[in-house]
Amino acid sequence: MDAYTIIIERFDGTKRHTREYRAGKNEIHNKTVLATLMFIKEKLDPTLNFTASCRSAICGACAVRVNGSAILACDTKIEDLFALYESDSLTIAPLANYTVLSDLVVDWTPAIENLRKVHPGIVAKNAFSKEKGCKQSVADFDKVKVMWDCILCGCCASECSKFTTNKNDYLEPFVFTRAWRAAADSRGKDPMLHSGPAADNGLWKCVHCQECADVCPKQVKPVDDIAGLRALTVKHGMNQGKGPNHANAFLTDLRSAGRLNEVKLALRTEGAGALARIGLACKMMRKGKVNPLEVLGDKPIEGHADLVRMLDAAKAATKAKE
Numbered sequence: 001m002d003a004y005t006i007i008i009e010r011f012d013g014t015k016r017h018t019r020e021y022r023a024g025k026n027e028i029h030n031k032t033v034l035a036t037l038m039f040i041k042e043k044l045d046p047t048l049n050f051t052a053s054c055r056s057a058i059c060g061a062c063a064v065r066v067n068g069s070a071i072l073a074c075d076t077k078i079e080d081l082f083a084l085y086e087s088d089s090l091t092i093a094p095l096a097n098y099t100v101l102s103d104l105v106v107d108w109t110p111a112i113e114n115l116r117k118v119h120p121g122i123v124a125k126n127a128f129s130k131e132k133g134c135k136q137s138v139a140d141f142d143k144v145k146v147m148w149d150c151i152l153c154g155c156c157a158s159e160c161s162k163f164t165t166n167k168n169d170y171l172e173p174f175v176f177t178r179a180w181r182a183a184a185d186s187r188g189k190d191p192m193l194h195s196g197p198a199a200d201n202g203l204w205k206c207v208h209c210q211e212c213a214d215v216c217p218k219q220v221k222p223v224d225d226i227a228g229l230r231a232l233t234v235k236h237g238m239n240q241g242k243g244p245n246h247a248n249a250f251l252t253d254l255r256s257a258g259r260l261n262e263v264k265l266a267l268r269t270e271g272a273g274a275l276a277r278i279g280l281a282c283k284m285m286r287k288g289k290v291n292p293l294e295v296l297g298d299k300p301i302e303g304h305a306d307l308v309r310m311l312d313a314a315k316a317a318t319k320a321k322e
Contacts, residue, residue, distance in 0.1 A: 007019070
């Protein structure tokens with residue numbers, strides 16, 4: 001075939017629909033997804049709406065979904081995607097988990113409000129001293145330099161499993177990255193100014209699906225930033241609740257036997273509140289997912305002593321970095 005089919009999800013303010021466009025392979029040869037969208041708008045359909053600005057993978061404005069996965073349109077060759085999916089047809093849609101305003105244009109207002117919650121700007125610890133500026137070592141800079149690559153494209157939020165399930169008790173992954181960037185910066189006055197609000201807005205509800213890290217065009221890993229924020233909040237006394245309890249219970253099981261004890265894990269995490277899930281527990285037992293006798297004790301796995309040494313080494317390495 002000498003042509004590609006590009007299906008674009010459209011929205012006119014009231015109704016969503018799709019429209020197919022045919023483009024000759026020579027017409028979009030060596031073009032990015034963004035350049036392809038511009039070709040369609042200029043040559044085939046001037047009513048198509050999308051957002052873009054820098055064309056240099058810096059502003060993040062052109063993020064869209066292609067075949068259900070978020071990408072940065074200006075930094076992705078469309079022919080690479082046709083090859084990846086082994087097809088002459090692709091579907092381009094707006095980012096998921098955002099309100100669509102028009103075609104591929106989404107509303108960023110709620111995301112900006114969520115960013116404000118974590119105070120992403122650094123408050124210098126010596127802002128009112130006579131010393132000019134804030135000195136920072138190379139080692140301290142290295143701790144936060146990756147997070148500075150976040151361009152607020154929204155790809156991570158589009159693919160976040162937890163954010164898809166419920167946006168009301170969770171923040172976009174990039175918001176947690178911005179919070180961790182400020183909280184971990186050695187020049188900052190108070191890390192809890194950023195990590196505290198993060199903890200109050202679903203920090204412990206990340207499900208570790210890794211989608212945020214998989215789709216980030218800048219190789220930022222919000223899931224790691226969330227882990228950093230969790231450790232920081234616990235260090236500063238925010239160590240109560242289901243989230244910290246679950247983390248401690250998880251570690252306790254690994255140290256004691258090297259495997260998770262589902263019965264004890266639930267009780268340690270939720271206490272008596274776990275009894276409210278007795279119906280679910282019974283279903284899991286009938287399916288062989290839970291053995292009630294495990295509450296009596298666990299036999300350590302083979303190589304358990306080595307596992308404990310690894311946990312101790314990881315703990316020592318973490319302390320050395322602080």
